[in-house]
Amino acid sequence: MKKEPIIIGIESSCDDTGVSIIKNRNILSNIILHQEIHKKYGGVVPELASRLHDVNITKAVNKAIFSAKIRRHEIDAVAFTLGPGLIGPLLVGASFAKSFSIGLGVPLLTVNHVQAHILSHFIQDANLNKDYCPKFPFLGLIVSGGHTQIIKVNDFFKMKILGSTLDDSVGEAFDKIARMLGFYYPGGPMIEYFSQNGNNKKFTFSKPTVSGLDFSFSGFKSDVLQFIKNESRKDSFFIKKNLSDICASIQKIISEILLDKVKKAILKTGIFRIALSGGVSANHEIRRAFMALSKGNKKYEVFILKKKYTTDNGAMIAIVGSLKYKRNLFDSVHVSPYSKFKTF
Structure with missing residues (x-):
C-alpha cells in the first residue's frame, strides 16, 4: 500500500x-x-x-x-x-x-x-461550519492586506481572476483608516475590536462606483478621512465620543462593498458557491454578512475558514x-x- x-x-x-x-x-x-x-x-x-x-x-x-x-x-x-x-x-x-x-x-x-x-x-477540517470542501467550480473571494480579488476556481490549478482592486486592498484600507483614528499597526483588528458595541447605522459613507467586478477603496478611504476632519473641527473629541459607532459603520460599508461585488459575480457566472479566504476574512462583520447570505437563501453555499487558516x-x-x-x-x-x- x-x-x-x-x-x-x-x-x-x-x-x-x-x-x-x-x-x-x-x-x-x-x-x-x-x-x-x-x-x-x-x-x-x-x-x-x-x-x-x-x-x-x-x-x-x-x-x-x-x-x-x-x-x-x-x-x-x-x-x-x-x-x-x-x-x-x-x-x-x-x-x-x-x-x-x-x-x-x-x-x-x-x-x-x-x-x-x-x-x-481543502485542508481537512478547515471550514468553520462545514465538514467538507467546496465543489468545483466555485467563486473565491480573497481579502487580505495585499489582495482583494474575486476568482473563479474551476479546479485546483485552473483559476481565473474575475475582479481585482484598482488601488488599495481591503486590508490596506482598514489599516490606513485605523491610522486616521489613532490606532497602531495593524489597525484592522483594532477597528473590529472597538466596533463590537457600536451602532453600524450611525454614520454613512459613500460606496465607490466601479464598473464590472473590480474594487476600489481609495475613494471610500478619502470619504472617511474628510468626514473625520470635518467632524473633528466641530468637536475635537468627536472620535473619542463616537469611536465604536465609527468603527462599526466602517465595517458595515466595507462588508457591503464586498458582498455587492460577489453578488454581481454570482449573476455573471451562475455559480452559487463562495469561499472566503485571506486575513481580512477573519473580520466578524464580513463573516456575519456572508453567513447571512447563505442563511437567507439555501441555494447559496458559503465557505468560511477557521481563523487560524x-x-x-x-x-x-x-x-x-x-x-x-x-x-x-x-x-x-x-x-x-x-x-x-x-x-x-
Whole structure:
C-alpha cells in the first residue's frame, strides 16, 4: 500500500514565518512566528522582516517537525511560497527551502501565495461550519492586506481572476483608516475590536462606483478621512465620543462593498458557491454578512475558514504542496521568487 506523502510548507511572503507539516490533507503541525517589531513603525519594514525571517525560519522548522512527531527523513517534499510578496522575505524562505530539499534529497514544490489562500479550504477540517470542501467550480473571494480579488476556481490549478482592486486592498484600507483614528499597526483588528458595541447605522459613507467586478477603496478611504476632519473641527473629541459607532459603520460599508461585488459575480457566472479566504476574512462583520447570505437563501453555499487558516500560514502552503506532489508538479532549484502578482 502506497504511503501518503508528508509535505513541509514554508511561508515567508511578509512578516510572519509560517511552517506546517501535512499528511493526506491533515495538518500535523502549524507553527507561526510573528514579528512584533513592525508595530512601532506603523507597517512592515522589509529589511527588518527579512532579517527576522532569517532568525526565525530554522526555529519554526524545528518546532514544526517536533510538534508533528516525525523525523526529518520522513519528509517527502518541501513546498514554499514563491510569490507574490516582499522580495527580501521571499528570498529568505526560498533559499532555506532549496537548501532543505537538497539536504533531504527530496523534491521542491513552489506555491503561489494567492492560490494558497484559496486552496486552504481543502485542508481537512478547515471550514468553520462545514465538514467538507467546496465543489468545483466555485467563486473565491480573497481579502487580505495585499489582495482583494474575486476568482473563479474551476479546479485546483485552473483559476481565473474575475475582479481585482484598482488601488488599495481591503486590508490596506482598514489599516490606513485605523491610522486616521489613532490606532497602531495593524489597525484592522483594532477597528473590529472597538466596533463590537457600536451602532453600524450611525454614520454613512459613500460606496465607490466601479464598473464590472473590480474594487476600489481609495475613494471610500478619502470619504472617511474628510468626514473625520470635518467632524473633528466641530468637536475635537468627536472620535473619542463616537469611536465604536465609527468603527462599526466602517465595517458595515466595507462588508457591503464586498458582498455587492460577489453578488454581481454570482449573476455573471451562475455559480452559487463562495469561499472566503485571506486575513481580512477573519473580520466578524464580513463573516456575519456572508453567513447571512447563505442563511437567507439555501441555494447559496458559503465557505468560511477557521481563523487560524485565514492569515498567512504554512498550512496553506503545505496543502498546495500536497496537491502538486500528487500531480507530480515539481520545480527546479533554479526558480526565482517574484514580488508582484502573476496570473495563475
